[in-house]
Amino acid sequence: MNDNPFAPPRDHSGSDTESTATSETATVRVHDEAPATNDTVELPPAISPQRPAAEPAAAETTAVLPTQSFAQPEDPATQAYLPPVEPPAETPSTAAAPQPGRLRRSTVAAVAAGALVLGLGGGLAGAWAYDSLAGDSSSTASSSTAGGTSTLPTSSSSTIARTDENTVAAIASAVMPSVVSIQNIQGGQEAAEGSGFIIREDGYILTNNHVVEGSDNDTVTVVMSDGSEHEGEVVGATADYDLAVVKIDEEGLTPLVLGDSDELVVGDDVIAVGSPLGLESTVTTGIVSALHRPVTAGDTSSTAFIDAIQTDAAINPGNSGGPLINSEGEVIGINSAIASLGSSSETAGSVGLGFAITSNQARRTAEEIIATGEATYPVVGVMLDSSYTGEGVKVAETDGAVAEGGPAALAGVQPGDIITAIDGRPITRSEELIVAIRAKASDDTVVLTVDRGGSTQDISVTLVPNTDVSYGDSGEEDQGGLGGDGGQLFPDPSE
Known part of the structure; x- marks a missing residue:
């Protein structure tokens, strides 16, 4: 019996070959300002601390059947009724006739052997049919990328094989090497720390806008899972979606796959990887608690409007920008905000209400930033x-x-x-x-x-x-959600 909640049905075809999962890691960070319009807050920045016996088998028993005695009795009167001391050599020994209504032992053995052959054949055929269907489904899913021209990895290049290795431990081990910590440097000092993850092998990393916002010269320090540090350039960012792309000068990296967030349903298992409160390579698990949660985060000057995934996986300050992973090892969300019972984002912590930007939105925005350095909505x-x-x-x-x-x-x-x-x-x-x-x-x-x-x-x-889009004679571009007037999202008629 497979007790793994993330594993697909086992392949009983007898194959000994399994793909080996590779690892990855993620970190997250957030704004240090509480949202003004609702009870959700961006995760406050995480201040980086100083680096300091099987049972024995039952014995097999052998039944000893009694043997027939050919000894002659002492009474000669009974001798005529006894068989000879030895049966005649020419008399063949015959098996007992089968009793009515019962099968011969040889018949039972033949039936059992036949059933085993049929069962084995059925199992092999079923496994072959499942693999064929799963392969067709995977091919179909991998071909349906946004716009059909995505430069980011698709599900066909997932670092997780669709095998019994799709456990929480295997998935976490595989994604950790692709999750990074991002240190926001301001005034020459580390101001805060968040997370990000590799989205292209040539050094592109996706994170939250509030993780990199305000950094000196649009540069940040990227700390890889092995502890190595690299200077990262902020390629572009958008406060409207709270997303940013960072580039480091490295090649041959292992990217995480952005899965299809439209396929999510409430109750799906998810894994969050990041560095909450500076605790690198932390893994938490939960489920998708709700979809299409309207979440606003940030302050009045840079408000992000997120059609969010809600999860009960523990997300804390320092998780921002890190990946939310599905049971196939694909990123289906970017952790960005949490609901807080307190009035200050500095004291915010997980209460089982975390929110992530959908992977489909992240893919569109990341592609646009990589291509143009900017993002529209x-x-x-x-x-x-x-x-x-x-x-x-x-x-x-x-x-x-x-x-x-x-x-x-x-x-x-x-x-x-x-x-x-x-x-x-x-x-x-x-x-x-x-x-x-x-x-x-x-x-x-x-x-x-x-x-x-x-x-x-x-x-x-x-x-x-x-x-x-512009409004009236002002010539200003749209700055709001559906339209804007230079920053005021919902103007009163008198304004």
């Missing part, structure tokens, strides 16, 4: 009324609230419209609409369910990058 081109308290969210009834020539305007959205759902998902708060849109890619089409004067209609809107 998709918008529909409207501003929302923060004073509205009814059902859904309301498009502000102010001049320029619907950007002229923007996606919403072209689709027919009007000031005062109330948006009650996106792609069939009900909307009750502004943050829910913002993170749902930011989880998409530019050129994606979403369906907004709109209530206008008591009449409901669905409006299809094709998203565009925030750099393509």
